[in-house]
Amino acid sequence: MAGIYIHIPFCRRICAYCDFYRIDDLSDKPQFIDSLMVELNNRKNYLAGEQIETIYFGGGTPSILTKAQLNKILAEIYRLFPVKPDAEITLEANPDDLKANYIKNLAETKINRLSIGIQSFIDQDLAKMGRRHNSKQAVISVKNAYQAGFKNIGIDLIYGLPGLSAGSWQNNLEQAFSLPVNHVSSYHLTYHKGTAFYGLREKGLLKEIPEGESIKQFEMLIDYAQQKGFIQYEISNFALERCFSKHNSAYWFGEKYLGVGPSAHSYDQQSRQWNTANVHNYIKTINSGIDYFEKEILSENDQYNDFILTNLRTMWGISKKEIKKKFGEDKYKHFTKNIGKYIQSGHVKEGAESFTLSTQGLFISDEIMASLMIVSG
Ligand SMILES: C[S@@+](CC[C@H](N)C(=O)[O-])C[C@H]1O[C@@H](n2cnc3c(N)ncnc32)[C@H](O)[C@@H]1O
Numbered sequence: 083m084a085g086i087y088i089h090i091p092f093c094r095r096i097c098a099y100c101d102f103y104r105i106d107d108l109s110d111k112p113q114f115i116d117s118l119m120v121e122l123n124n125r126k127n128y129l130a131g132e133q134i135e136t137i138y139f140g141g142g143t144p145s146i147l148t149k150a151q152l153n154k155i156l157a158e159i160y161r162l163f164p165v166k167p168d169a170e171i172t173l174e175a176n177p178d179d180l181k182a183n184y185i186k187n188l189a190e191t192k193i194n195r196l197s198i199g200i201q202s203f204i205d206q207d208l209a210k211m212g213r214r215h216n217s218k219q220a221v222i223s224v225k226n227a228y229q230a231g232f233k234n235i236g237i238d239l240i241y242g243l244p245g246l247s248a249g250s251w252q253n254n255l256e257q258a259f260s261l262p263v264n265h266v267s268s269y270h271l272t273y274h275k276g277t278a279f280y281g282l283r284e285k286g287l288l289k290e291i292p293e294g295e296s297i298k299q300f301e302m303l304i305d306y307a308q309q310k311g312f313i314q315y316e317i318s319n320f321a322l323e324r325c326f327s328k329h330n331s332a333y334w335f336g337e338k339y340l341g342v343g344p345s346a347h348s349y350d351q352q353s354r355q356w357n358t359a360n361v362h363n364y365i366k367t368i369n370s371g372i373d374y375f376e377k378e379i380l381s382e383n384d385q386y387n388d389f390i391l392t393n394l395r396t397m398w399g400i401s402k403k404e405i406k407k408k409f410g411e412d413k414y415k416h417f418t419k420n421i422g423k424y425i426q427s428g429h430v431k432e433g434a435e436s437f438t439l440s441t442q443g444l445f446i447s448d449e450i451m452a453s454l455m456i457v458s459g
């Protein structure tokens with residue numbers, strides 16, 4: 083089983099917190115789609131022998147594409163790759179794009195899952211973040227998508243925003259979980275260098291919320307999702323039973339994936355490669371046969387580190403049998419030696435077959451993972 087990721091870099095406006103590769107000059111869109119076609123053809127053997135179980139349009143803003151453009155990309159993927167009949171095909175969409183007519187068009191494509199970037203239901207916060215939608219549009223977009231036949235809808239929320247009170251976060255949670263969605267991804271705001279929020283914080287014009295508040299908001303998220311019957315199957319991802327995102331799960335389980343488009347990453351279990359994060363270079367190099375990506379062959383230590391990073395963040399955790407089978411007794415010894423103190427402190431639970439993070443462990447997952455890594459000398 084394998085997945086295909088397509089990076090659509092265009093956005094109508096750049097949000098104040100975002101450091102994904104994205105541009106707000108849409109003029110290269112037609113040449114970009116032609117170049118995607120070339121890349122798909124060039125790389126049709128990257129996943130040789132694998133069935134395609136998931137296709138994911140991420141961005142940037144994939145909902146900037148027309149039905150015809152989406153169909154063109156999908157038709158090429160279906161022509162070049164063996165896509166399973168029940169493949170999960172997700173489109174990341176911005177609420178302001180999800181007008182009734184566009185949703186109707188989407189429902190006529192093979193796309194069967196939407197991941198809608200709501201981020202907040204508070205108009206003031208949406209404006210601060212530079213979003214183009216308001217709370218009302220967010221609610222309507224989800225309801226319309228559901229009514230048009232999309233029964234598989236996920237939404238994204240950001241917490242830990244400057245000035246976000248516990249009461250406002252509770253209100254966001256109540257609104258989010260009252261919608262017809264089966265998946266919620268929620269991340270704490272990260273201040274990435276180069277973003278507007280980062281600059282404002284540096285100038286003292288924007289204040290980070292205290293750490294205690296951040297932890298409280300994460301706890302509220304975990305508790306509320308649980309009350310609503312959502313399972314926290316990864317640190318920041320919650321879903322109803324059998325509605326886990328197959329695409330994201332495949333990343334965490336170390337399945338192979340092909341990423342096309344500028345900045346997209348690919349992984350074939352032996353190496354990782356990443357495309358140039360510049361749409362002009364992408365278009366230019368892809369058509370002239372020059373390499374448009376960098377590649378890294380993964381050492382055994384890299385593979386072990388990846389295994390820890392991806393597995394420990396899930397509710398299934400690290401399987402004792404698998405880690406021994408994949409990496410041998412020596413690495414297993416390194417692992418058990420370093421995880422011991424977190425078991426004693428209650429941050430990690432040891433079961434008969436696996437190690438998983440406890441609720442307390444979720445709050446210091448970065449520290450735990452870092453302590454289990456093997457740093458190559
Ligand atoms: C590629 S982004 C956005 C997709 C879509 N264009 C949108 O804006 O909704 C995917 C998700 O990452 C999250 N995200 C992006 N930047 C973030 C940041 N700095 N801190 C926390 N979450 C972030 C947001 O929840 C966002 O919906």
Ligand code: SF4
Pocket residue numbers: 092093094095096097100101102104141142143176199
């Ligand atoms: S958050 Fe989404 S819409 Fe905003 S700049 Fe990033 S990719 Fe574009």
